Amino acid sequence: MTDIATDPVHGFIAKTIADHPVTLFMKGVPDQPACGFSAMSVQILDHLGVEFVGVNVLQSDELRQGIKAYSDWPTIPQLYVKGEFVGGCDIIREMFQSGELKTLLAEKGLIEA
């Protein structure tokens, strides 16, 4: 079991999701996603018009493994809103299609309702 308080990667993740209302941990960067699932997630967030920070997990293997442990989630991308893990690309897509993602972002004051 990793100690979140002392693990530097976990510390970085905790600070990132605390500092940014919407964070997408992804492969590649928003302008140039390196995987179709990350690309789809970026498109959805862009379509909803929400500002977000994309964190490229390919820059470091520690980060790539660390985010999986942090969220207890085995795949990338991963979306955090206001410090809470929302889900991976299937959940992002389902929530977008049902309108739940827009509602969530509007409720958090991140986009116009």
Added chain:
Amino acid sequence: MPMPIAVLEAELKAAFPDAEISIEDLAGDGDHYRARIVSAAFSGLPRVRQHQLVYAALKGKVGGELHALALETTPPA
């Protein structure tokens, strides 16, 4: 590393005996699947928890042996 569809289905069946499971091989390469799983095990759980149950049942294979498993989970209607 690819995983035969029958193996994936058997592992899911073992973990969710009541489930109605349908699996599609998206790329035809045994490495990108989509699974729809309907099970009472998902009742009352948020989606993240539902998917975590499936990932736990597959014991770390998703993201490792299996590159992609698109999931749709739902409790019985």
